[in-house]
Amino acid sequence: MPDKIEIRGAGKRRYIDELPFCRAMNMVLEKVGDGTAVVSMPWNDRLVGDPVTGVVHGGAVSSLLDTCGGVAVLSHPAMPSATATLNFRIDYMRPATPGQTITAHATCYHLTRTVAFVRTLATDEDRANPVAMATGAFVVQA
Amino acid sequence: MIRKRPEPIQIVKQRRDAALRALVAGIPFVQFLGIAFERHGDELTAVLSFDDMHVGNPELPALHGGVTAAFLETAALVELGWQNLWQEIESGRLDAESLNPATLPRMPKTIDITVDYLRSGLPRDAYARARVNRSGRRYASVRVDAWQDNRMRPMAQATGHFLMPSPSAE
Numbered sequence: 001m002p003d004k005i006e007i008r009g010a011g012k013r014r015y016i017d018e019l020p021f022c023r024a025m026n027m028v029l030e031k032v033g034d035g036t037a038v039v040s041m042p043w044n045d046r047l048v049g050d051p052v053t054g055v056v057h058g059g060a061v062s063s064l065l066d067t068c069g070g071v072a073v074l075s076h077p078a079m080p081s082a083t084a085t086l087n088f089r090i091d092y093m094r095p096a097t098p099g100q101t102i103t104a105h106a107t108c109y110h111l112t113r114t115v116a117f118v119r120t121l122a123t124d125e126d127r128a129n130p131v132a133m134a135t136g137a138f139v140v141q142a
Numbered sequence: 143m144i145r146k147r148p149e150p151i152q153i154v155k156q157r158r159d160a161a162l163r164a165l166v167a168g169i170p171f172v173q174f175l176g177i178a179f180e181r182h183g184d185e186l187t188a189v190l191s192f193d194d195m196h197v198g199n200p201e202l203p204a205l206h207g208g209v210t211a212a213f214l215e216t217a218a219l220v221e222l223g224w225q226n227l228w229q230e231i232e233s234g235r236l237d238a239e240s241l242n243p244a245t246l247p248r249m250p251k252t253i254d255i256t257v258d259y260l261r262s263g264l265p266r267d268a269y270a271r272a273r274v275n276r277s278g279r280r281y282a283s284v285r286v287d288a289w290q291d292n293r294m295r296p297m298a299q300a301t302g303h304f305l306m307p308s309p310s311a312e
Contacts (some may be wrong), residue, residue: 022206049172057215058252065208085259087257087258089256092254095251
């Protein structure tokens with residue numbers, strides 16, 4: 001739920017660095033602009049959900065998808081000043097390969113005065129087989 | 143007809159608490175987020191102890207939506223895992239004291255989860271309870287409600303579908 005974060009004037013990296021949770025998860029803003037965002041999250045043993053296999057917990061992937069979606073909303077040309085998640089649905093297609101960085105690609109494909117609609121895809125190093133996909137509705141503050 | 147004497151309560155509690163501890167301690171991400179589970183009989187309440195790291199927006203401050211989503215998903219997964227484990231423990235098929243990640247039954251896997259954010263998460267503890275609406279041999283459907291200070295004012299709710307571990311694939 002990113003909110004009230006200025007990305008227009010700020011350096012691109014500053015956005016994610018300002019969010020304590022994103023910092024704790026080592027998320028990196030790779031690309032942003034025009035209603036799209038790319039955020040990556042390196043594998044880390046703290047993120048593991050299954051200690052036997054080392055697969056990242058679904059909740060960690062959800063956090064990445066949510067963050068990336070919020071950044072995409074804020075980067076929309078209509079320039080909303082703040083946003084927050086209203087609803088988020090995530091489909092998990094397969095477990096992320098342990099040890100690999102997970103990268104989320106989000107697109108804010110429609111924006112009204114009050115609501116932003118977002119799709120986000122998460123992949124690991126095997127880009128052809130997505131790990132998870134999400135669709136969400138975000139609050140728009142003018 | 144002589145009925146079997148019930149076990150002493152502390153033995154029963156020890157066994158159940160040990161099983162729950164083993165289940166939760168085995169998941170690194172749950173430990174990282176600071177989620178604990180309280181048990182009354184077989185009923186679980188997930189507790190997210192507030193930490194500065196959970197903040198998404200430092201200006202409000204509010205919980206990060208990703209923290210809320212991860213909390214609800216964890217509550218659902220542990221509830222399913224717990225119901226599975228409960229049967230194994232109570233029937234004596236598994237010994238609660240010797241449980242570790244290698245001997246624990248496999249956890250269910252999330253197929254999908256939908257989270258509704260009802261109120262902004264405040265910088266304080268949050269609670270969640272999951273209800274298994276249907277649990278079949280392969281799929282389960284779970285509903286989760288989360289709140290903070292006031293149970294009647296939910297912070298978020300979620301519904302998810304989960305793939306149950308197949309006993310043959312152990």
